[in-house]
Amino acid sequence: MSEEDIRTNAKQGADGCGCGGCGCGHNQDEEEHCGCGCDHGDGDCGCEHNDDGCGCGGGCGCGQEESEDTDGRYDDQPLGKPTLITIASTIAQQAMVSMGVLPNPVTGKTVFLMNQATYLIESIEVLLEKTKGNCTEEETRVLENVAHELRMLFVAATREKTRREQG
Numbered sequence: 001m002s003e004e005d006i007r008t009n010a011k012q013g014a015d016g017c018g019c020g021g022c023g024c025g026h027n028q029d030e031e032e033h034c035g036c037g038c039d040h041g042d043g044d045c046g047c048e049h050n051d052d053g054c055g056c057g058g059g060c061g062c063g064q065e066e067s068e069d070t071d072g073r074y075d076d077q078p079l080g081k082p083t084l085i086t087i088a089s090t091i092a093q094q095a096m097v098s099m100g101v102l103p104n105p106v107t108g109k110t111v112f113l114m115n116q117a118t119y120l121i122e123s124i125e126v127l128l129e130k131t132k133g134n135c136t137e138e139e140t141r142v143l144e145n146v147a148h149e150l151r152m153l154f155v156a157a158t159r160e161k162t163r164r165e166q167g
Helices: 003-012 084-098 114-130 137-166
Strands: none
Touching: 084 114, 084 137, 114 137
């Protein structure tokens, strides 16, 4: 199949949204498109495409390389050298997903996994304790602020979880 055939098929799409049959359930008559920044159109049809990669497993003609992962959704991009601040940020993001502050990046749904959140908050506190005296002022300040903010979010998330359960 030529590059032009792939682009034509992608624009028509098996499901009609113009993304090459991503399975998002949208059709060409709808004004929603995936908005991933490739040839699929504009808007947001919810098919989980993004600027980092198409997400439809290749063959859509968008110019993005197909992922090496089996589900075609992730690209293994080089990352910078880890720092204490980036490690704390990564743990904090995981904690925020666990507390329902951020949606799960895979499912897009919010969850309340309070035991996991507790573990992750305590992990930040362990980093702060074990690196005491070996951090720059900025690193210490960031770790203290992250730990404090996560504790405050934990209280709010616990209340929200209880409200939803009673709701």
